[in-house]
Amino acid sequence: MNQNKLFRLTRVRLALYYAIVMGLILSLCAFSFYQAVFHAHVVALDSEIESVAGTLHDSIELKLQEPGRLEPFASKLFPNIDNCGSQSVNCTQQQSNSQRHILGITTKNSYYIRFFDTSGRLIANAGSYPDGLPEIFNQKTWQFLKDAKGKDYHQITLSLHTHDNQDWGYMQVGRSLEEFNHYLDSVKVILVLGLLVAMAMIAGASWWLSGLAMQPIYQSYRQIQQFTADAAHELRTPLAATGATVESALLMPEIDLQETRDILQTIQRQNQRLTALVGDLLMLARLDRQSQKLQWEICCLNDIVDDLVEEFEAMAIAAGIKLKSSIQLNEPVNIVGNSDQLYRLVANLIVNAIQYTPSGGITVFLERSEHYAVIKVQDTGIGISKHELTRIFDRFYRVSSDRSRQTGGSGLGLAIVQAITQAHHGIIDVQSELGKGSTFTIQLPFHIHTLNGVRSNYLLKMFSHPTHK
Structure with a gap:
């Protein structure tokens, strides 16, 4: 089959079309899978940040006395707090004390906390506060930020009130997305490599399947070729005999009645053979097409x-x-x-x-x-x-x-x-x-x-x- 140019090119096209279609389908599935993984982890990340922020919010809000003033208890709650412009504490980094009551989440390298007053001025920050993070206050609840090194962060903004329900300011709790991005990059690499391996396997399978699918067609093509050759051979024999008989008769200077009858009988026999052969071929063609309406x-x-x-x-x-x-x-x-x-x-x-x-x-x-x-x-x-x-x-x-x-x-x-x-x-x-x-x-x-x-x-x-x- 591969020696025939027509079938070889057809097989290449069929394999190529199959590989392209399967590649598009797999690419779409891989993209959908990545989007599902991304969405699932974003939802889990938001839930985690929201849980941490809610815990901190509930722990702080009931102890706030004056708007814009961070109470001294904050230094016990957040041992590594950095007070910037606070009315009671200078902008110095507090060292952690193992005997103090702390919220363990603030000691993790992935979280930071920021406090803003009602005018949007940064009061203090705590946790693993990144360098170069924008200090311009944005009241949007959820935000994606980048620090000076281009690292990504995701944060939530919650409003704080004093114990007598006055507006105190805002608290922002953010989390580094470095671990999250590393995981997504790993998923991307796995999907890309898996897609390449799958495409290589699909290319081989498509070549094999295209050959398998074309085998009956090629067999039919060979049968038609053989049938044509056999039909031509069968038709040539009586035609050649008839032609030779007529040619020999034409070469005779004179033909008597008996010779004429013999020649005509020979032509008649070959004509009957041709007629029977054509009739058989016609019957087979009608039966193949099922166009002959049988009288049941x-x-x-x-x-x-x-x-x-x-x-x-x-x-x-x-x-x-x-x-x-x-x-x-x-x-x-x-x-x-x-x-x-x-x-x-x-x-x-x-x-x-x-x-x-x-x-x-x-x-x-x-x-x-x-x-x-x-x-x-x-x-x-x-x-x-x-x-x-x-x-x-x-x-x-x-x-x-x-x-x-x-x-x-x-x-x-x-x-x-x-x-x-x-x-x-x-x-x-x-x-x-x-x-x-x-x-x-x-x-x-x-x-x-x-x-x-x-x-x-x-x-x-x-x-x-x-x-x-």
Whole structure:
């Protein structure tokens, strides 16, 4: 398949389209996953900051006396507080004391606290206060900030009131996002690397799947090529014979009546061969397209088998073999089908058996099961090898080309048998052994689902009486 330029390019395009589509789908899934992780961690981070800020807010607010004045208890509550412009304490960094009551959250490296008065002036800060953080007060509840080093912080702003419900100022509790960003960066790296590995696997899988998907198409293409070559070869033989006959006649200076008759008979034989071949090809084409509207009717298989055995008995005797039928049924076997095609089906099987049976005999069996009428054509011929059993229904295929050409076969007989069987929703099976003969078994269902309307009811009523012919 890869040696054919058309199929190779088609396979490349198909694999590329598949890889692109799968890549887009995976990229969208990866982006959605990242957004879900980001949102989940932002929600968890907000909840954590809000919990810490709420605890500090409740611990401080009840002890505030004057607006804008940070009470001395703050130095005990926040041992590392830095008072800037406070009325009671200079802007000095207080050292932590292990004996003082502290809120452990302020000793962590990721949190800081800022206090502003009602005018927005920074009063004090505590915790791990970063350098270069903007000191301009912003009353927004949630904010994302950057320090002088470009590190990200997330903070919440809460209003504070004195014990007599006067506005005291504001408290901001913030948290470093360094750990959060490191986690997100790790997720990004994992997703990108995973996407690259997945794309490499998808590229290989898409190439394999495209080849697998195109295999039946390529097989059909090869069959069409082979069919075209075989059809051209079969048509060329009678055409060449006819052309040679006409050419030789034209080279004769004089042609008497007997020679003319011989020439015309030769042309007629080749014309009949061409007509039969074209007719077979046309029938196969119509059956393939299912464009041929079959005339469904009640068909008595007993009559068809008896008539064909009687018809081909002389042909079998001429070939030196015995042809007989075996119908051990008390009642006729009637099915709904097309009598002309069923006649052609059984006839092709008998002719095929005669052509490939040099000695011995042929028996045509007619049986019935619960749901099927069964026709068997058993011969004692040359048999078919196992590797050829899968190909005998191919068009123009011959088990023995020399023998079939001597008997005038075109290699379409069994292909027509298979097509007619499929048109009647039947099943065909072959059992064969080299040197011992072959058995072709056709199972035709009693119920055909393509019937409808009044005609269907009429036929089914007729079919309910097995003695009707």
